[in-house]
Amino acid sequence: MWSARAERVGAGLICRWLLLAAWPLHLGFGALVVATGALAAVTEQTGIADAVAALAAHYVLGLCCSFGLHELGHLFVLSRARGITAITLERTLWRLSVSAHGRISGRAALLAALAGPGSCVVAGIALLMLIPQSHLHLWYLAHAVFLVPVFGDGRTVLSVVLSRYRQVQSHAE
Ligand SMILES: [Zn+2]
Numbered sequence: 001m002w003s004a005r006a007e008r009v010g011a012g013l014i015c016r017w018l019l020l021a022a023w024p025l026h027l028g029f030g031a032l033v034v035a036t037g038a039l040a041a042v043t044e045q046t047g048i049a050d051a052v053a054a055l056a057a058h059y060v061l062g063l064c065c066s067f068g069l070h071e072l073g074h075l076f077v078l079s080r081a082r083g084i085t086a087i088t089l090e091r092t093l094w095r096l097s098v099s100a101h102g103r104i105s106g107r108a109a110l111l112a113a114l115a116g117p118g119s120c121v122v123a124g125i126a127l128l129m130l131i132p133q134s135h136l137h138l139w140y141l142a143h144a145v146f147l148v149p150v151f152g153d154g155r156t157v158l159s160v161v162l163s164r165y166r167q168v169q170s171h172a173e
Pocket residue numbers: 070074116117146153
């Protein structure tokens with residue numbers, strides 16, 4: 001696991017965080033693309049070459065970029081929230097995460113949780129309107145599922161909403 005804590009998160013740190021995430025998966029996929037591309041070239045099968053190119057585009061622009069945008073959405077809100085003294089960026093071989101230190105308001109926590117899936121959904125809608133034939137929008141729109149409370153983002157949204165509801169109720173009593 002790689003982890004870095006910083007008071008101010010710069011572009012260099014963000015690149016080290018995102019670009020090396022899930023590198024064994026990238027290595028395996030890259031080797032598969034090179035081998036299949038070589039096979040397509042040797043056998044002069046343009047159908048295989050086209051399929052490999054489409055698969056590689058979905059892997060990079062769909063899978064990898066959508067998860068990168070999701071985490072950048074969280075980071076963008078957290079790095080601007082009042083009361084946050086530092087941010088920790090983490091990556092394991094398979095996942096990325098961002099966590100904040102200091103005091104965070106319920107509103108900022110809610111916005112940060114929504115910003116990850118939300119930025120992907122906005123990008124997905126834009127891709128659907130601009131290049132629907134690419135089907136790349138499906139990767140981005142699928143991030144809406146992270147708002148279900150079995151995932152961390154959905155749990156944060158639910159707990160902030162429930163605590164607000166309880167506050168309103170106790171004021172009403
Ligand atoms: Zn998230």
